[in-house]
Amino acid sequence: DQQVKQNSPSLSVQEGRISILNCDYTNSMFDYFLWYKKYPAEGPTFLISISSIKDKNEDGRFTVFLNKSAKHLSLHIVPSQPGDSAVYFCAASASTDSWGKFQFGAGTQVVVTP
Amino acid sequence: GAVVSQHPSWVICKSGTSVKIECRSLDFQATTMFWYRQFPKQSLMLMATSNEGSKATYEQGVEKDKFLINHASLTLSTLTVTSAHPEDSSFYICSASASGRREQYFGPGTRLTVT
Numbered sequence: 001d002q003q004v005k006q007n008s009p010s011l012s013v014q015e016g017r018i019s020i021l022n023c024d025y026t027n028s029m030f031d032y033f034l035w036y037k038k039y040p041a042e043g044p045t046f047l048i049s050i051s052s053i054k055d056k057n058e059d060g061r062f063t064v065f066l067n068k069s070a071k072h073l074s075l076h077i078v079p080s081q082p083g084d085s086a087v088y089f090c091a092a093s094a095s096t097d098s099w100g101k102f103q104f105g106a107g108t109q110v111v112v113t114p
Numbered sequence: 115g116a117v118v119s120q121h122p123s124w125v126i127c128k129s130g131t132s133v134k135i136e137c138r139s140l141d142f143q144a145t146t147m148f149w150y151r152q153f154p155k156q157s158l159m160l161m162a163t164s165n166e167g168s169k170a171t172y173e174q175g176v177e178k179d180k181f182l183i184n185h186a187s188l189t190l191s192t193l194t195v196t197s198a199h200p201e202d203s204s205f206y207i208c209s210a211s212a213s214g215r216r217e218q219y220f221g222p223g224t225r226l227t228v229t
Contacts, residue, residue: 032216043118043207043220044158089157093216100211100218101145106157 003027009015019077030092035075038087080112091097120221135193135224137208144210145187152205198228
């Protein structure tokens, strides 16, 4: 049962434009969310997090938005750069679950074109 | 900060042998470490969670006698794949989180190929 879904397997965006990655979840107990970036044959790199007490968190070019009622979060990258080409995973956890246990989405492959 | 290393980065072993993968947190104390497996073009599958000094908690469907996890210190966890078979070939990734923090920091992964 996939509790975290990234329905877009891939996204192509032009350099300098905004990349918007979406993530939906089904478990209303999830209260902490992370976004990771992953290059092939490497471990994921932590990008940004958001707690359910917030609806937005910003860090440099990365902004995460959380819509609890819709059980939806999105990651905005602006401006997109060629080095942003990677697979992006969203992950969610519930404080009622084992500490630090996250459910991961299937990932979205982002390709930034010149 | 928050650097996690894994060793080896890749390993080839023969069927029936055992392989040990190390995961180290280099600049923080990892009270909890996680082991994941990733199949090609798929998401990360959590295998087990280990807390320092305690037995690991395995996810459903993961054989604890086959995937031995030891978290002997606050900076080191090991995963031993025992009696490896070709179907164990995969990309294994560890992650670590510090006390009181929910963010996980991932190692670079280990590519295991069983021939």
